Amino acid sequence: MSILVGNDTRLVVQGITGREGEFHTRAAIAYGTRVVAGTRPGKGGQMAIDGTVPIFDTVVEAVAQSGANTSVIYIPASGAPDAILEAVDAGIKTIICITEGIPALDMIPVVEAVRLAGARLIGPNCPGATSPGRAKVGIIPASVHMPGRVGVVSRSGTLTYEAVQAMTDAGLGQSTCVGIGGDPIIGTTFLDVLKLFRDDPETEAIVMIGEIGGSAEEEAAAFAAEHLRNVPMAAFIAGRTAPPGRRMGHAGAIISGGSGTAAEKIAALEAAGVRVADSPTQLPKLLLEAGFRP
Amino acid sequence: MKIQEADAKSLLVAQGLPVPTWELARTPAEIKAAAGRFFEAGLARVVIKAQVLVGGRGKAGGVKLAASADEAADVGSRILGMDIKGITVRKVIVAGALDIEKEYYVGAIIDRATRRIVLMASAEGGVEIEEVARQNPGAIHRVSADSELGLLTFQARGLGLAVGLRDTLLSQFVAIAQGLYATMKANDADLVEVNPLAVVTETAADGSRVQKLVCLDAKITLDDSGLARHPGLESLRDNDEEDPTDAQARKLGINFIRLDGSIGCMVNGAGLAMTTMDLVKHYGGEPANFLDVGGGARRETVCGAMELILEDPNVKAILVNIFGGITRGDEVAAGLIEARAAQSREVPMVVRIVGTNAAQAARLLREAHLETATSLDEAAEKAVALARRATR
Numbered sequence: 001m002s003i004l005v006g007n008d009t010r011l012v013v014q015g016i017t018g019r020e021g022e023f024h025t026r027a028a029i030a031y032g033t034r035v036v037a038g039t040r041p042g043k044g045g046q047m048a049i050d051g052t053v054p055i056f057d058t059v060v061e062a063v064a065q066s067g068a069n070t071s072v073i074y075i076p077a078s079g080a081p082d083a084i085l086e087a088v089d090a091g092i093k094t095i096i097c098i099t100e101g102i103p104a105l106d107m108i109p110v111v112e113a114v115r116l117a118g119a120r121l122i123g124p125n126c127p128g129a130t131s132p133g134r135a136k137v138g139i140i141p142a143s144v145h146m147p148g149r150v151g152v153v154s155r156s157g158t159l160t161y162e163a164v165q166a167m168t169d170a171g172l173g174q175s176t177c178v179g180i181g182g183d184p185i186i187g188t189t190f191l192d193v194l195k196l197f198r199d200d201p202e203t204e205a206i207v208m209i210g211e212i213g214g215s216a217e218e219e220a221a222a223f224a225a226e227h228l229r230n231v232p233m234a235a236f237i238a239g240r241t242a243p244p245g246r247r248m249g250h251a252g253a254i255i256s257g258g259s260g261t262a263a264e265k266i267a268a269l270e271a272a273g274v275r276v277a278d279s280p281t282q283l284p285k286l287l288l289e290a291g292f293r294p
Numbered sequence: 295m296k297i298q299e300a301d302a303k304s305l306l307v308a309q310g311l312p313v314p315t316w317e318l319a320r321t322p323a324e325i326k327a328a329a330g331r332f333f334e335a336g337l338a339r340v341v342i343k344a345q346v347l348v349g350g351r352g353k354a355g356g357v358k359l360a361a362s363a364d365e366a367a368d369v370g371s372r373i374l375g376m377d378i379k380g381i382t383v384r385k386v387i388v389a390g391a392l393d394i395e396k397e398y399y400v401g402a403i404i405d406r407a408t409r410r411i412v413l414m415a416s417a418e419g420g421v422e423i424e425e426v427a428r429q430n431p432g433a434i435h436r437v438s439a440d441s442e443l444g445l446l447t448f449q450a451r452g453l454g455l456a457v458g459l460r461d462t463l464l465s466q467f468v469a470i471a472q473g474l475y476a477t478m479k480a481n482d483a484d485l486v487e488v489n490p491l492a493v494v495t496e497t498a499a500d501g502s503r504v505q506k507l508v509c510l511d512a513k514i515t516l517d518d519s520g521l522a523r524h525p526g527l528e529s530l531r532d533n534d535e536e537d538p539t540d541a542q543a544r545k546l547g548i549n550f551i552r553l554d555g556s557i558g559c560m561v562n563g564a565g566l567a568m569t570t571m572d573l574v575k576h577y578g579g580e581p582a583n584f585l586d587v588g589g590g591a592r593r594e595t596v597c598g599a600m601e602l603i604l605e606d607p608n609v610k611a612i613l614v615n616i617f618g619g620i621t622r623g624d625e626v627a628a629g630l631i632e633a634r635a636a637q638s639r640e641v642p643m644v645v646r647i648v649g650t651n652a653a654q655a656a657r658l659l660r661e662a663h664l665e666t667a668t669s670l671d672e673a674a675e676k677a678v679a680l681a682r683r684a685t686r
Contacts, residue, residue: 103520112441156565238568
């Protein structure tokens, strides 16, 4: 099976004619992802990606004519919230928004609309999701992956690649790798993804990559303590040496008022029976120690 | 982006919130003149507050009272030029010192867990709210604003009732809480805080004494992602306080934070940049900076980033860690080689480039005789060793 993206994915790319949209659509197709449509208002009826993918003016048309069930968004921040809502309106149930720099206040009504529609939004400001050997949606480089049974969930971008590469180098393949994004307001949390992994028969071990700031890792730890005691789990938390009060790069990573520190998160995870690595390269070893047999 | 108290107060006033008048002053003469105007208006004392973008001004001696214009100038001259957590005080607020009966806290934040704007209030105002949160979390009351309709009147009233406000003060609180919400929305703020929200007593025209809630302090931080659509707010960036390095980093479009170690780091991606710092520390070194060159970094960015790192005289070794996705490894390698040729001083460097176009990058680096590493752990260990050798 795998989660979120897989053999059943029929992808519409919102913003397929843009620089990022086109580049990553080519990579997705090369990986074997079924890209059935793209959208670009005003270019409906034309073809993208060397005449292989039909372009529609709207997502509704793309869904009606191509049977798209998943969307990925490569549209600048000013238009991305609207693009998410357009996908929701068209009945898409899995929406992956790669766009970074969306004002947090714009996302509040959007995540609520997604929730009310019973859809799922991954991101924004995320690298996407890959189910190795099946489908790749987003910007995670194909080369880091290998099919297998470890579920990977992460708040970072390139750090996700690093962790997945470490798994692959050690011969531990992945069921699905999901980057949930580092913004303050995101559609899908660690907790949501852990629930999906728990219910996925092909995921037998879980790796979680967290960061300083917020309390999402602690919430995930509480869930793991109760529901994932029998699942081998390993985690890495970035930002042990980050100074308090400074925003480390993106909106998510900040230690404020003494909370959201790496030490607190590591303690919560260890108390939940999750092994925490000092370096991403230790993750495979920790999974094996936790009883995972690839 | 953080903004100064005076600017935050102006944003509150623009939404109709009750903020007692203040004046901004940059010299003892200006302080004296401003204080004089408050004394003429009938106030018995004035307060002089340092304008810096860090907390703990009071403890550092940056907030003082004065009972005459001369005293204000004297006290003010000592606050101006004062060093508060590494920042030189260049300006102060002068305001009337009011008779405070009680202090509350009220603030609006973007809450990750509920994915809403959350209003918080406490009857324990005037002290650091983080301290209250640690010692007496039950004293902080919270309510989530509706994602569409905003902070509803009954919600604001419930918050006011919870902190013990009644009658006219309660209705004033409702207006203030809704005003904070409006301030947040109007400016794309991610934090709007009033601490203290004070109960003061004023003498009405008929001589009777009336109680009133006023915003005595204001703290606002703006969402950087929202700044583009508020061109007016960019002017509130305090260039006096912005480190020249920060300004340069902002121009380059990179995220840079100076730290006090000896190993300069250049990484793509914030999470990976933090991880690189953590590993430097893990192998016994100290990072000199956090530096995220961002996705798709090009040659010019890499050159600029290298200059920023080398400006720090404490830097004894440099660690470059690039995991190419959108970023092309060979572009970074070319940028590094170019920066190396132009750089002001010789600093040993170890480079790790993996992912997109890593093979081309490796060839460029080999031809330029740059020290390379395959894994992140190896790169961190090598950088620590290089820094040790250079220090010896």
